[in-house]
Amino acid sequence: MPKVETFDRTHVLQKATEVFHKKGYNGTSMQDLVDATDLNRSSIYNSFGSKLGMFMEVLSHYQNNANTNFSKEVVNAYNAIDAIEGIFTITLKDILGDDDRKGCLIVNCKSEMSNQNSSIKNFMESNQERMLAMLEDIISKGQMEKIFNENQSANQYAWYLYTSIQGLRMTGILNKNEGDLKNIINTVLNVLY
Amino acid sequence: MPKVETFDRTHVLQKATEVFHKKGYNGTSMQDLVDATDLNRSSIYNSFGSKLGMFMEVLSHYQNNANTNFSKEVVNAYNAIDAIEGIFTITLKDILGDDDRKGCLIVNCKSEMSNQNSSIKNFMESNQERMLAMLEDIISKGQMEKIFNENQSANQYAWYLYTSIQGLRMTGILNKNEGDLKNIINTVLNVLY
DNA sequence: ATAGAGATGAAATGATCGTTTCAAATGTAT
DNA sequence: ATACATTTGAAACGATCATTTCATCTCTAT
Numbered sequence: 001m002p003k004v005e006t007f008d009r010t011h012v013l014q015k016a017t018e019v020f021h022k023k024g025y026n027g028t029s030m031q032d033l034v035d036a037t038d039l040n041r042s043s044i045y046n047s048f049g050s051k052l053g054m055f056m057e058v059l060s061h062y063q064n065n066a067n068t069n070f071s072k073e074v075v076n077a078y079n080a081i082d083a084i085e086g087i088f089t090i091t092l093k094d095i096l097g098d099d100d101r102k103g104c105l106i107v108n109c110k111s112e113m114s115n116q117n118s119s120i121k122n123f124m125e126s127n128q129e130r131m132l133a134m135l136e137d138i139i140s141k142g143q144m145e146k147i148f149n150e151n152q153s154a155n156q157y158a159w160y161l162y163t164s165i166q167g168l169r170m171t172g173i174l175n176k177n178e179g180d181l182k183n184i185i186n187t188v189l190n191v192l193y
Numbered sequence: 194m195p196k197v198e199t200f201d202r203t204h205v206l207q208k209a210t211e212v213f214h215k216k217g218y219n220g221t222s223m224q225d226l227v228d229a230t231d232l233n234r235s236s237i238y239n240s241f242g243s244k245l246g247m248f249m250e251v252l253s254h255y256q257n258n259a260n261t262n263f264s265k266e267v268v269n270a271y272n273a274i275d276a277i278e279g280i281f282t283i284t285l286k287d288i289l290g291d292d293d294r295k296g297c298l299i300v301n302c303k304s305e306m307s308n309q310n311s312s313i314k315n316f317m318e319s320n321q322e323r324m325l326a327m328l329e330d331i332i333s334k335g336q337m338e339k340i341f342n343e344n345q346s347a348n349q350y351a352w353y354l355y356t357s358i359q360g361l362r363m364t365g366i367l368n369k370n371e372g373d374l375k376n377i378i379n380t381v382l383n384v385l386y
Numbered sequence: 387a388t389a390g391a392g393a394t395g396a397a398a399t400g401a402t403c404g405t406t407t408c409a410a411a412t413g414t415a416t
Numbered sequence: 417a418t419a420c421a422t423t424t425g426a427a428a429c430g431a432t433c434a435t436t437t438c439a440t441c442t443c444t445a446t
Contacts, residue, residue, distance in 0.1 A: 006393075006442090024305050026219035030434055040394055041435085047393095051434065101308035107363060111301045112217050114366055115294035124367060152380060159364070159373055160380040167360025170300060171352070173307055174318060180352055187345060187353040191384055199412090199423075223404055233424055234405085240423095244404065 009047070012037045013061045020058050021105045024112055052119070059123055062105050070134065080142025084135075084161070084192070088185045091165055095172030095181065104169040131165075132158045139192070148192045157192060164188045202240070205230045206254045213251050214298045217305055245312070252316055255298045263327065273335025277328075277354070277385070281378045284358055288365030288374065297362040324358075325351045332385070341385045350385060357381045 015036045019028050030051055034041055048054035073086035094104070102108075106127060113120040135158035142148035152160070168184060175181065208229045212221050223244055227234055241247035266279035287297075295301070299320060306313040328351035335341035345353070361381075365374060 023309065024219060026217060027305070027309065029432075031432080040396085042394060042396090042437090045435070101314075103304050103308070108304045110363065110366060111296050111304045112220070115296070116216065116220065121294075121367070128367060151383075152376070156376050156380065159368075160377050163360040163364040163377050164357065165360070166363035167356035167358070170303065170359035170363065171356045173303060174314070174321060175352075183345070183349050184353050184356050187349065187384060190344075191380060222402075224402080233426085235407090235424060235426090238405070 007037075007039060007043070010061075012039060013058060016054055017058045017062055017105070020055055021062075021102045021108075022100065024108060025055055026112065052117070056119060056123070059106065059109065059120075063127060066106075067130070074134070074138065079147060080138050080145060081147055081193075083138045084142070084189060087135075087138075088165070088168075088189065091168060092172075092178075092181055092185065095169065096176055096178060098172070098176075101173050103173045107166055107169045128162070131162050135161050142192065160191070161188070200230075200232060200236070203254075205232060206251055209247055210251045210255055210298070213248055214255075214295050214301075215293065217301060218248055219305065245310070249312060249316070252299065252302065252313075256320060259299075260323070267327070267331065272340060273331050273338060274340055274386075276331045277335070277382065280328075280331075281358070281361075281382065284361060285365075285371075285374055285378065288362065289369060289371060291365070291369075294366050296366045300359055300362045321355070324355050328354050335385065353384070354381070 015038075016033055019032050019036045023032065028051075030041065030044070033039075033044060033051070033054065037044070039047075044054060048057060069090050070087055073090060074083045077083035077086055106124070109120060110124045114124045115121075132155070136154045139148055139154040139157045139161075143150050143154060148157075168181065168188075171184065172181060208231075209226055212225050212229045216225065221244075223234065223237070226232075226237060226244070226247065230237070232240075237247060241250060262283050263280055266283055267276045270276035270279055299317070302313060303317045307317045308314075325348070329347045332341055332347040332350045332354075336343050336347060341350075361374065361377060364377065368374065
């Protein structure tokens with residue numbers, strides 16, 4: 001029977017993620033991926049099918065990481081305010097730690113590719129659904145607990161927060177001033193209270 | 194003395210803008226530009242120097258258009274509320290008219306290139322300054338007229354609105370539902386009243 | 387031990403990349 | 417009309433693109 005895949009797939013995906021994140025999809029060459037992963041060309045094609053195949057797996061990997069972080073924060077939150085603030089705190093931390101101004105891989109990819117590739121578009125739509133569902137759920141709870149107002153429906157506020165997060169990631173590419181960013185977040189969240 | 198440039202530079206820039214907007218910088222090839230502009234390769238290099246040179250001019254062209262639209266709206270506005278709403282209305286109209294989900298050229302470019310090319314980074318920083326100055330100016334006036342609250346400084350609100358606009362452009366790539374978008378805008382602007 | 391399935395390495399595929407070259411065409415100032 | 421700076425067209429540049437090929441190596445199941 002077969003020789004089994006020897007490389008650490010997760011480690012390879014992390015290395016590939018770094019390259020795609022830094023250079024974007026179209027800016028990344030297969031040679032870049034070969035160099036970054038220390039894998040042979042053939043092994044990449046054997047294991048991931050194509051550059052796009054590898055990128056899709058990178059996207060999922062990145063999304064799963066983010067989801068895990070968000071979920072952890074939401075589950076441990078005392079209440080809805082804590083949960084929402086946790087989500088924005090994670091986002092803020094990610095922005096401040098992004099020394100080379102790469103921004104968010106998913107936001108970048110949405111802007112680069114969702115009008116060019118239907119697999120990417122589908123991924124982005126389901127990512128959007130996931131984010132909206134998470135936010136709407138927290139807001140609903142907050143409204144039931146009467147710590148969030150009911151001026152707008154939970155779904156409407158979810159769209160608002162989803163939009164704010166994307167905006168924050170865009171602003172955070174060039175502005176890493178923690179005070180500025182925290183202020184934006186406060187202004188965004190004050191709408192709910 | 195010389196034969197003079199025969200082609201319509203503005204028309205060429207518009208055609209080039211369409212291509213770059215649709216495919217992004219790295220996704221656009223010189224052949225794409227030759228095809229779109231009906232210019233010869235040599236003429237492009239003669240007149241624009243390089244692919245990046247042409248792109249920079251496209252960016253300025255796009256920015257000037259946007260600035261003109263914004264200024265017109267702001268100048269004709271009755272008051273600060275009108276001015277800010279005008280800016281968001283223009284943005285909304287642009288999103289709704291963007292049938293092929295290209296998003297905003299400047300936002301896309303910021304996410305694709307500001308960490309890779311210092312000319313682009315400089316452009317984006319000055320674009321940011323311009324936007325912030327415009328917004329801060331309107332907000333200041335609105336606060337002096339007492340139609341905007343003073344919970345935050347004009348500069349802080351400017352950052353908040355700038356972030357919201359970028360977020361709106363990201364959300365607008367996949368969501369063209371006018372009701373959803375208007376609702377987001379209303380929620381954003383209610384903070385000021 | 388050995389057969390055989392899959393991983394690997396290195397080279398080559400044709401296509402396309404951004405850019406350059408240069409002779410020929412063009413139009414203006416004299 | 418003529419001189420000549422500039423634009424234009426077409427071909428070619430070497431480099432790099434994503435992907436394929438295939439012989440060799442490696443490991444597992446028998």
